[in-house]
Amino acid sequence: MNVAFLGATKGMGRALARRMAERGDRLFLLGRKDAELDKTAADLGVRGGGAAPGHALCDLERPETFGPALDAAVDALGGLDAVVVTAGLFATQDALESDRGLTRRLLTVDFAHTVLFCEEAKDRLLAAGGGKLCVFSSVAGERGRKPVILYGASKAGLSAYLEGLDHKHRADGLEVVTVKPGFVKTGMTADLDPPPFAGEPEEVAGRVLAALDRGAPVVYAPIAWGPIMAVIRSLPRFVMRRVGF
Amino acid sequence: MPNGSSTISGWGRIPVPGREVLSEDLERLSEGAVLSRGLGRSYGDSALPPPSVREVATTTLADRLLAFDPETGLLRAEAGLSLKELNRLFLPRGWFVPVTPGTQFVTLGGMVAADVHGKGHHVVGCFGEHVTRMKMRVADGRVLWCSDEEHPDLFRATIGGMGLTGHVLEVEFRMRPIPSPWIWQESRRVDDIDAYVDALKDAAEKWPYTVGWIDCLSPGKNMGRGILMAGDWAEPSVAPKRFPHPKPRVTMPVELPSWVLGPLSVRAFNTAFYWKHLPREMTGIVHWESFFYPLDMVRHWNRMYGKRGFTQYQCVLPEEAGRGAARRVLEILTRRGGASFLCVIKDCGPEGKGLMSFPKKGISIALDIAVRDDTQELVDALNERVIEEGGRIYLAKDTFTRPEHFRAMEPRLERFQEVRRKWDPEGKLRSAQSVRLLGDRP
Numbered sequence: 001m002n003v004a005f006l007g008a009t010k011g012m013g014r015a016l017a018r019r020m021a022e023r024g025d026r027l028f029l030l031g032r033k034d035a036e037l038d039k040t041a042a043d044l045g046v047r048g049g050g051a052a053p054g055h056a057l058c059d060l061e062r063p064e065t066f067g068p069a070l071d072a073a074v075d076a077l078g079g080l081d082a083v084v085v086t087a088g089l090f091a092t093q094d095a096l097e098s099d100r101g102l103t104r105r106l107l108t109v110d111f112a113h114t115v116l117f118c119e120e121a122k123d124r125l126l127a128a129g130g131g132k133l134c135v136f137s138s139v140a141g142e143r144g145r146k147p148v149i150l151y152g153a154s155k156a157g158l159s160a161y162l163e164g165l166d167h168k169h170r171a172d173g174l175e176v177v178t179v180k181p182g183f184v185k186t187g188m189t190a191d192l193d194p195p196p197f198a199g200e201p202e203e204v205a206g207r208v209l210a211a212l213d214r215g216a217p218v219v220y221a222p223i224a225w226g227p228i229m230a231v232i233r234s235l236p237r238f239v240m241r242r243v244g245f
Numbered sequence: 246m247p248n249g250s251s252t253i254s255g256w257g258r259i260p261v262p263g264r265e266v267l268s269e270d271l272e273r274l275s276e277g278a279v280l281s282r283g284l285g286r287s288y289g290d291s292a293l294p295p296p297s298v299r300e301v302a303t304t305t306l307a308d309r310l311l312a313f314d315p316e317t318g319l320l321r322a323e324a325g326l327s328l329k330e331l332n333r334l335f336l337p338r339g340w341f342v343p344v345t346p347g348t349q350f351v352t353l354g355g356m357v358a359a360d361v362h363g364k365g366h367h368v369v370g371c372f373g374e375h376v377t378r379m380k381m382r383v384a385d386g387r388v389l390w391c392s393d394e395e396h397p398d399l400f401r402a403t404i405g406g407m408g409l410t411g412h413v414l415e416v417e418f419r420m421r422p423i424p425s426p427w428i429w430q431e432s433r434r435v436d437d438i439d440a441y442v443d444a445l446k447d448a449a450e451k452w453p454y455t456v457g458w459i460d461c462l463s464p465g466k467n468m469g470r471g472i473l474m475a476g477d478w479a480e481p482s483v484a485p486k487r488f489p490h491p492k493p494r495v496t497m498p499v500e501l502p503s504w505v506l507g508p509l510s511v512r513a514f515n516t517a518f519y520w521k522h523l524p525r526e527m528t529g530i531v532h533w534e535s536f537f538y539p540l541d542m543v544r545h546w547n548r549m550y551g552k553r554g555f556t557q558y559q560c561v562l563p564e565e566a567g568r569g570a571a572r573r574v575l576e577i578l579t580r581r582g583g584a585s586f587l588c589v590i591k592d593c594g595p596e597g598k599g600l601m602s603f604p605k606k607g608i609s610i611a612l613d614i615a616v617r618d619d620t621q622e623l624v625d626a627l628n629e630r631v632i633e634e635g636g637r638i639y640l641a642k643d644t645f646t647r648p649e650h651f652r653a654m655e656p657r658l659e660r661f662q663e664v665r666r667k668w669d670p671e672g673k674l675r676s677a678q679s680v681r682l683l684g685d686r687p
């Protein structure tokens with residue numbers, strides 16, 4: 001599988017890209033920092049037992065980088081079978097409430113710009129007859145919840161967009177896979193106290209790769225978060241108003 | 246944010262206030278940090294912050310492989326890469342680390358800091374012997390490379406330097422090719438400690454890997470009876486054709502109450518372990534994980550020693566002390582009846598290049614000691630014996646050694662402190678252990 005990957009340098013993206021490289025998928029990395037991309041490419045090359053993947057600069061804060069970066073991926077790989085997006089911003093509700101600039105940035109990156117990136121990716125995949133678009137949203141977007149009001153809102157919007165895209169284009173051969181991770185122990189969450197059922201990135205990667213292969217439209221990871229979110233979705237409003245999560 | 250009351254501990258589970266800070270970006274993480282920490286498998290306070298500092302920089306997210314040359318085996322990786330991951334990736338390709346400690350849950354940075362040794366020490370020395378260069382962040386903020394040619398004083402002091410000379414960012418070392426991923430093992434039952442020491446020496450001449458487990462509770466003529474194991478990577482002609490499946494792991498779910506490990510139960514265990522090896526000699530193919538990492542099969546096995554935690558005592562007794570030295574140390578244990586599970590005994594080759602590296606030519610003895618009211622006295626008594634014999638202890642295991650005892654064991658300490666003062670004149674880099682043993686500022 002030829003994969004353009006935005007976000008392979010860290011966390012769940014790193015774990016997923018490693019699985020792909022180890023099983024022989026051909027990757028092209030997109031990201032913000034050249035030095036980091038170099039190191040991650042070297043890592044994936046050693047793991048895959050072949051050449052280090054190529055990479056190009058692509059920054060979710062700069063939409064003008066999206067098209068050229070994806071074109072570089074198409075050129076380098078000679079065609080795309082999948083585009084994976086794990087990049088995004090995270091901040092706690094407290095941090096966001098006290099910093100309007102940060103809120104604006106997070107909403108822009110995690111919703112507006114991620115959607116714009118997906119539009120660019122979608123066009124290129126459809127032009128080649130389809131493929132897979134795998135995007136990391138979050139369980140935070142499942143329900144309006146006190147600890148993740150703003151971050152959750154951006155992810156809710158993203159999930160809705162991805163669902164619509166999947167409905168419209170599945171018949172054209174474009175499978176959209178929305179990943180909804182629960183709490184996963186990565187650098188992004190290192191400053192938070194992990195709740196019960198906190199998962200490891202490797203566990204998420206295994207589940208996502210299986211979902212990607214079969215084209216599942218939605219995947220919760222780690223597995224426990226599927227049933228947990230089913231319960232949370234079904235809670236009446238007056239209960240949600242009282243609980244802290 | 247985790248609140249201020251969080252605690253952090255070594256593998257022996259004796260906590261101090263503190264927390265781990267993690268990042269994929271090790272260069273940034275190490276900026277201003279007083280101490281790096283890997284997977285926290287050192288038993289005592291080596292990877293714990295000094296009392297006035299709350300945070301240690303945990304390297305485990307910085308775990309990328311940066312280069313591997315299949316012609317020469319030369320490998321370079323970030324310091325947080327675990328041995329577990331390295332084995333998972335490289336054993337199927339016919340490569341293994343030149344030196345492995347008894348657990349896979351260590352990072353490359355930790356392997357350098359403790360200058361780990363393994364069953365092959367009599368042949369290949371410590372891990373540091375195979376390290377060709379390291380990228381480090383030193384106390385003044387610079388990031389630089391060190392090796393035998395570049396900043397050799399820093400290089401040698403960092404190998405076995407317990408993280409006190411700088412933050413290791415990247416490690417380059419040579420992997421070794423193996424003929425198959427299986428181990429050919431020979432094991433035999435040995436009647437007492439003196440026979441044991443002789444048998445180890447014999448085995449060391451024939452085998453690249455040797456180790457033994459002895460019963461350190463039985464007094465008198467049974468003292469130090471045990472099982473000696475030796476092995477080597479199996480040739481393809483005798484090895485199974487399939488790749489060894491990963492061994493299943495079980496979890497120690499809770500702390501055991503401390504009475505479970507009383508003298509009686511531990512003695513029963515030791516006796517059973519000895520007699521389980523019913524035939525005097527056994528040979529055959531075994532799984533590499535059972536051979537190198539038997540304790541890794543039980544997750545959280547350190548909970549076995551109960552709420553108060555435990556320590557491991559490991560010392561090396563020099564060859565000059567004669568073969569009676571091991572017996573004299575064991576006598577202290579049997580006399581005091583300190584409940585320990587199996588005691589691991591191994592012969593060591595010559596001292597390596599690491600300035601503070603633990604092993605030297607002689608015999609190493611390691612045993613777990615559950616913390617009790619008299620643990621300090623037991624460790625003191627053992628240390629006094631070890632000083633008499635001209636031996637020394639392994640910092641990666643230590644929690645209870647007194648600074649005056651440590652100084653008496655370590656004529657090398659002055660040179661080590663000199664190198665530290667050169668690279669870190671303000672004494673920024675330190676650990677709970679260096680405060681305790683080397684007199685660093687708290």
